[in-house]
Amino acid sequence: MIRVVLQSSVDMELYLIRHGLAGQHGDYPDDDQRPLTPEGERKTEQVAKRMRSLDLKFDLILTSPLTRAKQTAKILQKAGLSDALETAGYLAPGGDIQNWHAWVESWRSPDKALALVGHEPDLSSWAELLIWGEVRDRFILKKAGVIGLELPESGSALSNSQLFWLTPPRLFL
Amino acid sequence: MIRVVLQSSVDMELYLIRHGLAGQHGDYPDDDQRPLTPEGERKTEQVAKRMRSLDLKFDLILTSPLTRAKQTAKILQKAGLSDALETAGYLAPGGDIQNWHAWVESWRSPDKALALVGHEPDLSSWAELLIWGEVRDRFILKKAGVIGLELPESGSALSNSQLFWLTPPRLFL
Numbered sequence: 001m002i003r004v005v006l007q008s009s010v011d012m013e014l015y016l017i018r019h020g021l022a023g024q025h026g027d028y029p030d031d032d033q034r035p036l037t038p039e040g041e042r043k044t045e046q047v048a049k050r051m052r053s054l055d056l057k058f059d060l061i062l063t064s065p066l067t068r069a070k071q072t073a074k075i076l077q078k079a080g081l082s083d084a085l086e087t088a089g090y091l092a093p094g095g096d097i098q099n100w101h102a103w104v105e106s107w108r109s110p111d112k113a114l115a116l117v118g119h120e121p122d123l124s125s126w127a128e129l130l131i132w133g134e135v136r137d138r139f140i141l142k143k144a145g146v147i148g149l150e151l152p153e154s155g156s157a158l159s160n161s162q163l164f165w166l167t168p169p170r171l172f173l
Numbered sequence: 174m175i176r177v178v179l180q181s182s183v184d185m186e187l188y189l190i191r192h193g194l195a196g197q198h199g200d201y202p203d204d205d206q207r208p209l210t211p212e213g214e215r216k217t218e219q220v221a222k223r224m225r226s227l228d229l230k231f232d233l234i235l236t237s238p239l240t241r242a243k244q245t246a247k248i249l250q251k252a253g254l255s256d257a258l259e260t261a262g263y264l265a266p267g268g269d270i271q272n273w274h275a276w277v278e279s280w281r282s283p284d285k286a287l288a289l290v291g292h293e294p295d296l297s298s299w300a301e302l303l304i305w306g307e308v309r310d311r312f313i314l315k316k317a318g319v320i321g322l323e324l325p326e327s328g329s330a331l332s333n334s335q336l337f338w339l340t341p342p343r344l345f346l
Contacts, residue, residue, distance in 0.1 A: 054343065068181045138304045140323065140337035147251035150313065166339040172229065 012108050014130070014161070015058065015115040016123040016147040017076070020044035020169075022068040033067045033093075043169055044072050044144045048079035051146070056113070058082040062100075063117040064091035072144070073117040082115065090156060091118040099124050102123040112154055123147065132157030144169035185281045187303070187334070188231065189320040190249070190287040193217035193342075195241040205265075206240045216342055217245050217317045221252035223345040224319070226309040229286070231255040235273075236290040237264035245317070246290040255288065264291040270299050274331060283326055296320065306332030317342035 021040030028034045036044065053156025061082045063073035070087065077085045090099035095118075104114070118125070124139040127147045141147060151157045194213030201207045207215065234245035234255045243260065250258045263272035269293075277287070289296070297312040300320045314320060321338025324330045 116226075132305065132309070136305070138335050140335050162311050162313050163339060164315075164341060165344075166336060167344065168337060171338075171340065171344065 011110055011153050013113040013149040014149045014151055014157075015056075015113070016127055016141075016149070017072065017115055017117050018120055018123055018141050018143055018145050019066075019068040019072040019117060020047075020075075020144040021063075022143075025150075031085075032065070035067050036071045038069075041071070041075065042119060043173065044075045045079070045138040047144045047146070047169045047172045048076045048081060048086070052074075052079045053083055056081060056117040058084075059112045060084045060086065060107075061115045062086055062091060063115060064089040064093075064095075064119060065089060067118070069117045069119065073115075076115065076117070086114075091116060091122075093119045093122060095122060097158075099127055100126075104157065108151060108157070124152075127163070130157055130159070131163055139166065140168075141166070142168040178305075184283055184326050185324040186328075187322045187324055187330075188229075188243065188286070189300055190288055190290045190323070190337060191293055191296055191314050191316055191318050192218075192226075192237075192239075192241040192245040192290060193248075193317040195316075205238070208240050209244045210339075213241075213316070214248065214332065216346065217248045218252070220317045220319070220342045220345045221249045221254060224249075225252045225254055229254060231288040232285045233257045234288045234290060235259055237268075237292060238262060239265060239292070242266075242290045246288075249288065249290070249334040261289075264289060264295075264301065266292045266295060268295060269330075270302055273299075274324040274329075277330065281324060281330070300336070303330055303332070303334040304322070304336055312339065313341075314339070315343075317339040 020036045022036050023034045057080055061073050063069050065087045073085055124141050125135045128135045146167050149161045152160040174179045176285055193209045195208045195209050231254055234246050236242050238260045246258055297314050298308045319340050322334045325333040
């Protein structure tokens, strides 16, 4: 696969993408099924389109099983950002990064790019664990916002990753 | 002054902006006078224009005294991002954040926005000190890249700030 990387390095890139604007909490009997609003869909489409225009392409998108995340992931896929999309239970709210970490250690290779679609505060916490090894709530990740991390070429991704991108969706609209 | 903030909060915003692409190190007898290349000027102008189109406005731009930083700061000012531009010696390479911190504690107020134009690895280190209180080289800040921090409403900015923005210039081109 041809992939034009945003960084000159060939270290694996990880994108943490928060789901788009969804309906009000409490308006749905099952919060897991709360969908994106029309505005949330539109803005997420714009973000996806802009990311694709940067020649970004993921080898795989993993998404939380919740409706608002799956819808977001499908919008990313439809924009041409990835051919592969899978659901991962550990991306649901409160999921344990160790479950993902165990998987990614066998999946990762330097030239790959992976996107995770999920929720706050989990995604910011995961980013902090990957960068710093501890959570201090120091990142502000808006809905449809994106965090870009470069994983180290070798060794554990936890505590050893670098941040090259954190954007509110507004920068793409 | 009317300012449309990127964040809904009214906490003070701090933007750390790295100078644009400059001539080769060693090509100038005095490295402090190394200027931006034509490409560096063009890209920095594009970044500045895009930032201005986001309704961003700084109450003040402080710049390193080095030529490549001052040129970058002037491009930001010319794009309408600030009416005020001053040179600050502590923004030169190796400058001490404590000098800036002593000044900003009296200058800051919740509704203000400040931009610092300087160099790497200093800007990334300052960001880490503001967010985490220690330097671990975990941020990748490209030339003409931008870091956006939200300072806490009260208390020291050091170790207590939050990151809402980190972009390579490519996202704006």
